[in-house]
Amino acid sequence: MARIFVLGGAHLDRRARISTRTIxxxxxxxxxxxxPGGGGFNAARNLAQLGNAVIMVxxxxxxxxxxxxxxxAADAGVDFRQQIFLDRTxxxxxxxxxxxxxxxxxxxxxxxxxxxxxxQFSRRHIREAVESSEWILCDANYQTAxxxxxxxxxARNGKPVAAIAISPAKVVRFEPLLDxxxxxxxxxxxxxxxxxxxxxADAWPGALRAKGLKxxxxxxxxxxxxxxxxxxxxxxxTRETDGLADVTGAGxxxxxxxxxxxxxxxxxxxxxxxxxxxxxxxVRSADAVSRALDxxxxxxxxxxxxxxxxxxxxxxxxxx
Numbered sequence: 091m092a093r094i095f096v097l098g099g100a101h102l103d104r105r106a107r108i109s110t111r112t113i114x115x116x117x118x119x120x121x122x123x124x125x126p127g128g129g130g131f132n133a134a135r136n137l138a139q140l141g142n143a144v145i146m147v148x149x150x151x152x153x154x155x156x157x158x159x160x161x162x163a164a165d166a167g168v169d170f171r172q173q174i175f176l177d178r179t180x181x182x183x184x185x186x187x188x189x190x191x192x193x194x195x196x197x198x199x200x201x202x203x204x205x206x207x208x209x210q211f212s213r214r215h216i217r218e219a220v221e222s223s224e225w226i227l228c229d230a231n232y233q234t235a236x237x238x239x240x241x242x243x244x245a246r247n248g249k250p251v252a253a254i255a256i257s258p259a260k261v262v263r264f265e266p267l268l269d270x271x272x273x274x275x276x277x278x279x280x281x282x283x284x285x286x287x288x289x290x291a292d293a294w295p296g297a298l299r300a301k302g303l304k305x306x307x308x309x310x311x312x313x314x315x316x317x318x319x320x321x322x323x324x325x326x327x328t329r330e331t332d333g334l335a336d337v338t339g340a341g342x343x344x345x346x347x348x349x350x351x352x353x354x355x356x357x358x359x360x361x362x363x364x365x366x367x368x369x370x371x372x373v374r375s376a377d378a379v380s381r382a383l384d385x386x387x388x389x390x391x392x393x394x395x396x397x398x399x400x401x402x403x404x405x406x407x408x409x410x
Contacts, residue, residue: 098130
Protein backbone atom coordinates (compact mmCIF):
# COMPACT_ATOMS: atom_id res chain seq x y z
CA MET A 91 0.00 0.00 0.00
CA ALA A 92 1.27 3.47 -0.93
CA ARG A 93 0.22 6.95 0.16
CA ILE A 94 -0.72 8.91 -2.96
CA PHE A 95 -1.72 12.56 -3.40
CA VAL A 96 -3.90 13.40 -6.40
CA LEU A 97 -4.68 16.77 -7.98
CA GLY A 98 -7.07 16.24 -10.83
CA GLY A 99 -10.44 16.55 -12.46
CA ALA A 100 -13.46 15.47 -10.41
CA HIS A 101 -16.69 16.41 -12.12
CA LEU A 102 -19.96 15.25 -13.62
CA ASP A 103 -19.44 12.72 -16.39
CA ARG A 104 -22.30 12.46 -18.93
CA ARG A 105 -22.21 9.74 -21.58
CA ALA A 106 -24.67 9.08 -24.36
CA ARG A 107 -24.61 5.65 -26.03
CA ILE A 108 -26.04 5.51 -29.55
CA SER A 109 -28.30 2.46 -29.98
CA THR A 110 -27.88 1.97 -33.74
CA ARG A 111 -25.37 2.69 -36.48
CA THR A 112 -24.09 6.24 -36.01
CA ILE A 113 -25.41 8.75 -38.57
CA UNK A 114 -23.43 12.04 -38.40
CA UNK A 115 -25.46 15.24 -38.68
CA UNK A 116 -28.68 13.53 -37.67
CA UNK A 117 -30.69 12.60 -34.59
CA UNK A 118 -29.58 9.20 -33.28
CA UNK A 119 -31.54 7.07 -30.81
CA UNK A 120 -29.71 6.27 -27.60
CA UNK A 121 -29.50 6.69 -23.83
CA UNK A 122 -27.80 9.14 -21.49
CA UNK A 123 -26.24 8.25 -18.15
CA UNK A 124 -24.51 10.44 -15.58
CA UNK A 125 -21.93 9.64 -12.93
CA PRO A 126 -19.06 11.43 -11.19
CA GLY A 127 -15.85 11.14 -13.21
CA GLY A 128 -12.69 12.89 -14.36
CA GLY A 129 -9.22 11.58 -15.16
CA GLY A 130 -7.70 12.19 -11.75
CA PHE A 131 -10.89 11.16 -9.94
CA ASN A 132 -11.18 7.87 -11.82
CA ALA A 133 -7.52 7.09 -11.19
CA ALA A 134 -7.84 8.02 -7.51
CA ARG A 135 -10.78 5.64 -7.03
CA ASN A 136 -8.97 2.84 -8.83
CA LEU A 137 -5.91 3.40 -6.65
CA ALA A 138 -8.06 3.26 -3.52
CA GLN A 139 -9.76 0.04 -4.70
CA LEU A 140 -6.27 -1.44 -5.08
CA GLY A 141 -5.59 -0.74 -1.40
CA ASN A 142 -3.70 2.55 -1.52
CA ALA A 143 -4.27 5.48 0.85
CA VAL A 144 -5.39 8.29 -1.47
CA ILE A 145 -5.84 11.98 -0.74
CA MET A 146 -7.39 13.96 -3.59
CA VAL A 147 -7.80 17.72 -3.99
CA UNK A 148 -10.19 19.24 -6.55
CA UNK A 149 -12.78 21.97 -7.05
CA UNK A 150 -16.56 21.99 -7.30
CA UNK A 151 -19.52 24.31 -7.64
CA UNK A 152 -22.35 25.04 -5.27
CA UNK A 153 -24.58 22.38 -6.74
CA UNK A 154 -25.77 18.79 -6.47
CA UNK A 155 -23.03 17.58 -8.82
CA UNK A 156 -20.34 18.53 -6.28
CA UNK A 157 -22.23 16.64 -3.58
CA UNK A 158 -22.47 13.58 -5.84
CA UNK A 159 -18.72 13.67 -6.44
CA UNK A 160 -18.07 13.81 -2.68
CA UNK A 161 -20.37 10.85 -2.03
CA UNK A 162 -18.72 8.75 -4.75
CA ALA A 163 -15.26 9.56 -3.36
CA ALA A 164 -16.34 8.49 0.12
CA ASP A 165 -17.78 5.25 -1.28
CA ALA A 166 -14.41 4.47 -2.89
CA GLY A 167 -12.42 5.24 0.25
CA VAL A 168 -10.75 8.39 -1.13
CA ASP A 169 -9.93 11.20 1.32
CA PHE A 170 -11.50 13.88 -0.90
CA ARG A 171 -10.87 17.56 -0.21
CA GLN A 172 -13.00 19.73 -2.45
CA GLN A 173 -12.72 23.50 -2.73
CA ILE A 174 -16.26 24.79 -3.32
CA PHE A 175 -17.14 27.90 -5.34
CA LEU A 176 -20.76 28.52 -4.38
CA ASP A 177 -21.50 30.85 -7.31
CA ARG A 178 -20.23 28.38 -9.93
CA THR A 179 -21.32 25.09 -11.42
CA UNK A 180 -19.25 21.93 -11.11
CA UNK A 181 -17.25 21.10 -14.25
CA UNK A 182 -18.67 18.48 -16.58
CA UNK A 183 -17.64 16.16 -19.40
CA UNK A 184 -20.24 15.13 -21.98
CA UNK A 185 -19.39 12.33 -24.40
CA UNK A 186 -21.18 10.65 -27.30
CA UNK A 187 -20.33 6.97 -27.75
CA UNK A 188 -21.02 4.73 -30.71
CA UNK A 189 -23.01 1.53 -30.34
CA UNK A 190 -19.78 -0.43 -29.79
CA UNK A 191 -18.68 1.89 -26.97
CA UNK A 192 -16.04 3.87 -28.85
CA UNK A 193 -15.95 7.65 -28.55
CA UNK A 194 -17.51 9.83 -31.27
CA UNK A 195 -16.97 13.27 -29.72
CA UNK A 196 -16.91 14.90 -26.28
CA UNK A 197 -17.29 18.38 -24.80
CA UNK A 198 -15.41 19.36 -21.64
CA UNK A 199 -16.76 22.31 -19.60
CA UNK A 200 -13.81 22.75 -17.25
CA UNK A 201 -13.25 26.48 -16.67
CA UNK A 202 -13.68 26.19 -12.89
CA UNK A 203 -10.36 24.34 -12.65
CA UNK A 204 -8.61 27.55 -13.72
CA UNK A 205 -9.61 29.10 -10.38
CA UNK A 206 -7.33 26.71 -8.51
CA UNK A 207 -4.08 28.69 -8.64
CA UNK A 208 -0.50 28.11 -7.46
CA UNK A 209 -1.14 29.83 -4.13
CA GLN A 210 -3.33 26.91 -3.08
CA PHE A 211 -0.15 24.93 -2.40
CA SER A 212 0.69 27.24 0.49
CA ARG A 213 -2.39 25.95 2.34
CA ARG A 214 -1.33 23.81 5.24
CA HIS A 215 -3.59 20.83 4.53
CA ILE A 216 -2.38 20.60 0.92
CA ARG A 217 1.27 21.15 1.84
CA GLU A 218 1.13 18.45 4.51
CA ALA A 219 -0.67 16.03 2.18
CA VAL A 220 2.07 16.39 -0.42
CA GLU A 221 4.79 15.99 2.20
CA SER A 222 3.25 12.82 3.64
CA SER A 223 2.63 11.09 0.29
CA GLU A 224 4.94 8.65 -1.48
CA TRP A 225 3.68 9.41 -4.99
CA ILE A 226 2.03 12.45 -6.58
CA LEU A 227 -0.49 12.15 -9.43
CA CYS A 228 -1.91 15.06 -11.41
CA ASP A 229 -3.87 15.54 -14.61
CA ALA A 230 -3.90 18.32 -17.19
CA ASN A 231 -7.26 19.78 -16.20
CA TYR A 232 -5.31 22.46 -14.31
CA GLN A 233 -3.27 25.31 -15.76
CA THR A 234 0.50 24.98 -16.17
CA ALA A 235 1.23 27.42 -13.34
CA UNK A 236 -0.71 25.29 -10.85
CA UNK A 237 0.84 22.07 -12.14
CA UNK A 238 4.30 23.67 -11.90
CA UNK A 239 3.63 24.63 -8.27
CA UNK A 240 2.68 21.03 -7.47
CA UNK A 241 5.71 19.61 -9.30
CA UNK A 242 7.98 22.03 -7.42
CA UNK A 243 6.45 21.03 -4.08
CA UNK A 244 6.96 17.38 -4.97
CA ALA A 245 10.58 18.01 -5.95
CA ARG A 246 11.30 19.78 -2.66
CA ASN A 247 10.06 16.69 -0.85
CA GLY A 248 11.66 14.13 -3.16
CA LYS A 249 8.35 12.70 -4.42
CA PRO A 250 7.92 11.12 -7.88
CA VAL A 251 5.23 12.74 -10.04
CA ALA A 252 2.96 10.87 -12.45
CA ALA A 253 0.76 12.77 -14.89
CA ILE A 254 -2.29 12.02 -17.06
CA ALA A 255 -2.47 13.97 -20.32
CA ILE A 256 -6.31 14.14 -20.53
CA SER A 257 -6.57 15.43 -24.14
CA PRO A 258 -4.51 16.75 -27.08
CA ALA A 259 -5.63 20.28 -26.20
CA LYS A 260 -4.47 19.97 -22.58
CA VAL A 261 -1.33 17.82 -22.75
CA VAL A 262 0.64 20.89 -23.87
CA ARG A 263 0.23 22.21 -20.31
CA PHE A 264 2.82 19.63 -19.27
CA GLU A 265 5.30 20.54 -21.99
CA PRO A 266 7.37 22.96 -19.83
CA LEU A 267 7.40 20.34 -17.06
CA LEU A 268 8.27 17.17 -18.98
CA ASP A 269 11.79 16.92 -17.56
CA UNK A 270 10.37 17.01 -14.02
CA UNK A 271 7.82 14.21 -14.45
CA UNK A 272 8.53 10.63 -13.39
CA UNK A 273 6.00 9.21 -15.87
CA UNK A 274 3.43 10.63 -18.29
CA UNK A 275 0.36 8.66 -19.43
CA UNK A 276 -0.98 9.66 -22.84
CA UNK A 277 -2.68 8.28 -25.93
CA UNK A 278 -1.59 8.42 -29.55
CA UNK A 279 -3.41 11.69 -30.32
CA UNK A 280 -1.71 13.32 -27.33
CA UNK A 281 1.66 11.88 -28.37
CA UNK A 282 1.26 13.44 -31.83
CA UNK A 283 0.37 16.76 -30.22
CA UNK A 284 3.77 16.75 -28.49
CA UNK A 285 5.82 15.05 -31.24
CA UNK A 286 4.23 16.36 -34.42
CA UNK A 287 1.01 15.53 -36.33
CA UNK A 288 2.80 13.24 -38.79
CA UNK A 289 4.91 11.41 -36.20
CA UNK A 290 4.46 7.68 -35.71
CA ALA A 291 4.89 5.19 -32.88
CA ASP A 292 8.52 4.43 -33.71
CA ALA A 293 9.43 8.11 -33.36
CA TRP A 294 7.62 8.92 -30.12
CA PRO A 295 10.10 7.56 -27.55
CA GLY A 296 13.02 9.43 -29.11
CA ALA A 297 11.06 12.63 -29.59
CA LEU A 298 9.71 12.64 -26.05
CA ARG A 299 13.12 11.83 -24.58
CA ALA A 300 14.52 14.78 -26.52
CA LYS A 301 11.97 16.97 -24.75
CA GLY A 302 13.29 15.76 -21.39
CA LEU A 303 10.66 13.15 -20.54
CA LYS A 304 12.18 10.23 -18.63
CA UNK A 305 9.30 7.78 -18.86
CA UNK A 306 5.97 7.52 -20.68
CA UNK A 307 3.17 5.06 -21.31
CA UNK A 308 1.32 5.55 -24.61
CA UNK A 309 -1.99 3.80 -25.32
CA UNK A 310 -3.27 3.18 -28.85
CA UNK A 311 -6.73 1.70 -28.48
CA UNK A 312 -6.64 -2.03 -29.15
CA UNK A 313 -3.07 -1.90 -30.51
CA UNK A 314 -0.03 -2.58 -28.30
CA UNK A 315 0.82 -0.08 -25.57
CA UNK A 316 4.22 1.56 -25.98
CA UNK A 317 6.28 2.56 -22.94
CA UNK A 318 9.81 3.72 -22.32
CA UNK A 319 12.14 4.74 -19.54
CA UNK A 320 15.85 5.54 -19.47
CA UNK A 321 16.79 1.92 -20.14
CA UNK A 322 14.49 0.55 -22.81
CA UNK A 323 11.45 0.87 -25.03
CA UNK A 324 8.80 -1.80 -24.63
CA UNK A 325 5.58 -2.90 -26.26
CA UNK A 326 2.74 -4.76 -24.52
CA UNK A 327 -0.13 -6.27 -26.50
CA THR A 328 -3.62 -5.54 -25.23
CA ARG A 329 -5.98 -8.39 -24.45
CA GLU A 330 -8.82 -9.02 -26.88
CA THR A 331 -12.13 -8.00 -25.36
CA ASP A 332 -15.25 -9.94 -26.29
CA GLY A 333 -17.55 -7.96 -24.00
CA LEU A 334 -16.73 -4.29 -24.65
CA ALA A 335 -19.14 -2.14 -22.65
CA ASP A 336 -17.57 1.35 -22.51
CA VAL A 337 -14.03 2.62 -23.13
CA THR A 338 -14.47 5.56 -20.74
CA GLY A 339 -11.97 5.37 -17.88
CA ALA A 340 -9.78 2.68 -19.42
CA GLY A 341 -6.74 4.96 -19.66
CA UNK A 342 -7.26 6.17 -16.11
CA UNK A 343 -7.40 2.58 -14.87
CA UNK A 344 -4.22 1.77 -16.79
CA UNK A 345 -2.47 4.75 -15.18
CA UNK A 346 -3.67 3.82 -11.70
CA UNK A 347 -2.63 0.17 -11.90
CA UNK A 348 0.75 1.10 -13.40
CA UNK A 349 1.40 3.59 -10.59
CA UNK A 350 0.29 0.97 -8.07
CA UNK A 351 2.85 -1.42 -9.55
CA UNK A 352 5.67 1.13 -9.64
CA UNK A 353 4.92 2.18 -6.05
CA UNK A 354 5.08 -1.50 -5.10
CA UNK A 355 8.56 -1.90 -6.58
CA UNK A 356 7.78 -3.44 -9.97
CA UNK A 357 9.80 -2.49 -13.02
CA UNK A 358 8.11 -0.57 -15.83
CA UNK A 359 7.37 -3.64 -17.97
CA UNK A 360 5.55 -5.50 -15.20
CA UNK A 361 3.79 -2.37 -13.93
CA UNK A 362 2.45 -1.53 -17.40
CA UNK A 363 1.38 -5.14 -17.86
CA UNK A 364 -0.84 -4.71 -14.80
CA UNK A 365 -2.06 -1.42 -16.24
CA UNK A 366 -3.13 -3.14 -19.45
CA UNK A 367 -4.97 -5.72 -17.36
CA UNK A 368 -6.78 -2.96 -15.43
CA UNK A 369 -7.87 -1.34 -18.69
CA UNK A 370 -9.23 -4.71 -19.88
CA UNK A 371 -11.29 -5.06 -16.70
CA UNK A 372 -12.58 -1.49 -17.08
CA VAL A 373 -13.79 -1.66 -20.69
CA ARG A 374 -15.92 -4.66 -19.76
CA SER A 375 -17.83 -2.48 -17.27
CA ALA A 376 -20.44 0.17 -18.04
CA ASP A 377 -18.88 2.28 -15.27
CA ALA A 378 -15.78 4.44 -15.73
CA VAL A 379 -14.36 2.77 -12.60
CA SER A 380 -15.14 -0.93 -12.52
CA ARG A 381 -16.27 -2.23 -9.16
CA ALA A 382 -14.65 -5.52 -10.16
CA LEU A 383 -11.18 -3.97 -10.08
CA ASP A 384 -9.36 -5.02 -6.93
CA UNK A 385 -5.99 -6.63 -6.28
CA UNK A 386 -7.07 -10.30 -6.71
CA UNK A 387 -8.95 -9.49 -9.94
CA UNK A 388 -5.99 -7.50 -11.23
CA UNK A 389 -3.56 -10.30 -10.40
CA UNK A 390 -5.71 -12.78 -12.32
CA UNK A 391 -6.17 -10.51 -15.34
CA UNK A 392 -2.47 -9.59 -15.47
CA UNK A 393 -1.57 -13.26 -15.66
CA UNK A 394 -3.42 -13.37 -19.00
CA UNK A 395 -1.44 -10.45 -20.49
CA UNK A 396 1.57 -11.48 -22.57
CA UNK A 397 4.98 -10.31 -21.27
CA UNK A 398 6.38 -7.14 -22.76
CA UNK A 399 8.52 -7.15 -25.87
CA UNK A 400 11.57 -5.10 -24.90
CA UNK A 401 13.70 -3.21 -27.41
CA UNK A 402 16.93 -1.28 -26.92
CA UNK A 403 16.85 2.38 -26.04
CA UNK A 404 17.46 3.55 -29.57
CA UNK A 405 14.54 1.94 -31.38
CA UNK A 406 11.12 0.42 -30.82
CA UNK A 407 11.41 -2.12 -33.59
CA UNK A 408 8.00 -3.04 -35.01
CA UNK A 409 5.32 -1.71 -32.64
CA UNK A 410 2.40 -1.98 -35.00
